Amino acid sequence: MILDKYDYLVIGGGPGGTPVASALAEAGKQVLLVEKGAGLGGTCLFEGCIPSKIFRESARRLRELQESAEFGLCLPTRDVHIDWSAIQERKQSILHLRSIGAMQRIRQNPSLDVTLGSAMFLDSTHAHIIPVSDSPVDIEFRQAIIATGSRPFRPPIRGVDNRQVLDSGQILDINHIPKRLAIIGGGPIGVELGQVFNTFGSEVTIYEAGPHILSHVDQDLVEHLQQQMAADGIDIVENCHIKCISHTGSGVFVEYQVDDNPSVHRFADTVLLVTGRQPNTESLGLENTAIEQTPHGIQVNGQLQTKESNIFALGDVIGQPMFAHWATAQALSLAKNLMGHPTPFPDADYNTMVIFSEPELAMAGLTETQAQSRDIDYKVARYDYKQDARAQIANQARGQLKILYTSGGHRIIGIHILMEGAGDLMGEAALAVAQGITLEELANAIHPHPTLTESFAIAARTALRG
Ligand SMILES: Cc1cc2nc3c(=O)[nH]c(=O)nc-3n(C[C@H](O)[C@H](O)[C@H](O)COP(=O)(O)OP(=O)(O)OC[C@H]3O[C@@H](n4cnc5c(N)ncnc54)[C@H](O)[C@@H]3O)c2cc1C
Numbered sequence: 473m474i475l476d477k478y479d480y481l482v483i484g485g486g487p488g489g490t491p492v493a494s495a496l497a498e499a500g501k502q503v504l505l506v507e508k509g510a511g512l513g514g515t516c517l518f519e520g521c522i523p524s525k526i527f528r529e530s531a532r533r534l535r536e537l538q539e540s541a542e543f544g545l546c547l548p549t550r551d552v553h554i555d556w557s558a559i560q561e562r563k564q565s566i567l568h569l570r571s572i573g574a575m576q577r578i579r580q581n582p583s584l585d586v587t588l589g590s591a592m593f594l595d596s597t598h599a600h601i602i603p604v605s606d607s608p609v610d611i612e613f614r615q616a617i618i619a620t621g622s623r624p625f626r627p628p629i630r631g632v633d634n635r636q637v638l639d640s641g642q643i644l645d646i647n648h649i650p651k652r653l654a655i656i657g658g659g660p661i662g663v664e665l666g667q668v669f670n671t672f673g674s675e676v677t678i679y680e681a682g683p684h685i686l687s688h689v690d691q692d693l694v695e696h697l698q699q700q701m702a703a704d705g706i707d708i709v710e711n712c713h714i715k716c717i718s719h720t721g722s723g724v725f726v727e728y729q730v731d732d733n734p735s736v737h738r739f740a741d742t743v744l745l746v747t748g749r750q751p752n753t754e755s756l757g758l759e760n761t762a763i764e765q766t767p768h769g770i771q772v773n774g775q776l777q778t779k780e781s782n783i784f785a786l787g788d789v790i791g792q793p794m795f796a797h798w799a800t801a802q803a804l805s806l807a808k809n810l811m812g813h814p815t816p817f818p819d820a821d822y823n824t825m826v827i828f829s830e831p832e833l834a835m836a837g838l839t840e841t842q843a844q845s846r847d848i849d850y851k852v853a854r855y856d857y858k859q860d861a862r863a864q865i866a867n868q869a870r871g872q873l874k875i876l877y878t879s880g881g882h883r884i885i886g887i888h889i890l891m892e893g894a895g896d897l898m899g900e901a902a903l904a905v906a907q908g909i910t911l912e913e914l915a916n917a918i919h920p921h922p923t924l925t926e927s928f929a930i931a932a933r934t935a936l937r938g
């Protein structure tokens with residue numbers, strides 16, 4: 473049952489909204505969490521992080537099977553049959569399990585009401601709630617948090633409404649493996665899903681408008697990754713202007729132009745359009761409040777406060793960076809501050825990310841480009857996983873580590889890794905960057921052998937020896 477009055481209204485039950493609602497309710501506040509979708513988990517659970525990584529896990533295991541002879545394991549055949557519907561069923565069952573688990577955990581809190589439905593502001597302290605399985609009600613709230621996330625952006629390209637053009641959500645539900653997959657956009661989604669479908673047998677082309685794919689990460693490492701992708705047969709077209717997508721009997725032609733060269737038409741049976749995301753702000757009734765927004769998202773100050781001082785916003789709906797862990801970090805800081813415990817809000821300079829490419833590309837802290845733009849005097853400690861024991865054992869002896877540290881003081885400001893397993897090294901990297909650990913401290917910490925974490929200490933010791 474929905475009450476007339478709440479301390480907090482939280483709109484959106486993704487990695488941003490759910491933790492802030494839980495933390496506020498655990499502190500004894502009366503909270504209403506309204507989620508428009510089928511359950512709690514947001515884009516991350518239903519259309520993002522989790523389903524894409526479930527596909528990636530199958531792709532990774534397929535690669536391992538294909539390499540098994542190198543480990544002395546001779547399978548009867550190299551041709552592994554891919555049961556796509558079984559992969560999809562496995563995905564569905566994990567999503568279902570996680571969604572049920574999230575709902576059960578949250579329902580244990582008596583001061584937190586969860587409603588599946590939508591919410592619309594009537595003014596800065598009242599909202600109209602439309603539950604899916606109940607009559608609409610108007611409520612009063614003291615404070616509100618908007619965490620409604622984002623959805624795929626469709627650029628104005630002629631032909632993008634063609635039914636063979638899928639967005640990231642739609643491709644995760646596809647019922648077959650495309651033969652020829654054209655991916656428009658070389659960001660994290662394009663690279664991750666491009667490699668996954670390439671491993672499953674799709675012929676993949678990535679069309680990127682900018683001069684490089686993955687423009688926000690270390691470009692040295694991206695270059696190594698691109699070599700790997702090219703070796704796997706993925707074609708990457710950079711500096712590319714997509715002119716239109718036109719329908720043919722069995723698929724589409726992607727018409728594009730690179731620089732001033734003549735236009736080229738290439739056939740694909742499926743197009744994946746992944747050119748960024750836009751905030752979910754429609755039908756929130758923002759026009760009934762003083763809240764301001766741009767095409768990139770709701771405007772907030774450093775404390776995540778909108779132009780209405782009692783309404784806050786966080787996660788994808790306020791724009792970049794767009795990561796599940798970032799939305800959660802913002803949510804937990806906001807909850808502490810709202811509870812009267814002043815806590816710093818997440819600082820993008822200490823953020824971490826993992827692109828689940830093959831191999832993984834992960835970073836914590838600043839890139840060289842960022843360090844240079846701030847005139848930071850820095851040096852780079854390097855390590856090549858070609859020499860790494862753990863990597864050799866795993867037949868993964870290719871990859872690089874870069875540690876950025878200040879020339880004076882040796883404080884670590886950025887860690888970048890291209891290596892299968894890099895994602896799991898990011899906890900230590902995040903701590904090193906956030907705590908301003910020095911190269912000497914990293915070198916002196918005892919790292920277990922033979923593990924990939926040794927690379928941190930070896931790189932640090934090598935750099936200190938000069
Ligand atoms: C394919 C893909 C892969 C990704 N992989 C990763 C990854 O590996 N790691 C990572 O960190 N990030 C990843 N991301 C990004 C990550 O999913 C988002 O950054 C994260 O989900 C943002 O959390 P959020 O809570 O801000 O928004 P969301 O997760 O989008 O949640 C918002 C919720 O609000 C609900 N909502 C919207 N409007 C209303 C309304 N009017 N009323 C009520 N409810 C509403 C939505 O239904 C949704 O459940 C990926 C994204 C995609 C698309």
Ligand SMILES: NC(=O)c1ccc[n+]([C@@H]2O[C@H](COP(=O)([O-])OP(=O)(O)OC[C@H]3O[C@@H](n4cnc5c(N)ncnc54)[C@H](O)[C@@H]3O)[C@@H](O)[C@H]2O)c1
Pocket residue numbers: 627656657658659660661662664679680681682684685686687712713714746747748749793794795825826827828
């Ligand atoms: N592993 C992860 O953490 C992960 C994985 C997937 C997505 N995400 C998040 O989801 C968000 C969305 O990802 P995304 O890959 O859609 O967006 P993105 O904005 O990161 O990348 C989009 C890419 O498409 C290119 N592009 C834009 N318009 C184009 C056009 N007309 N033709 C060709 N290329 C064009 C851009 O130059 C850019 O390189 C990201 O911000 C990311 O943070 C994170």
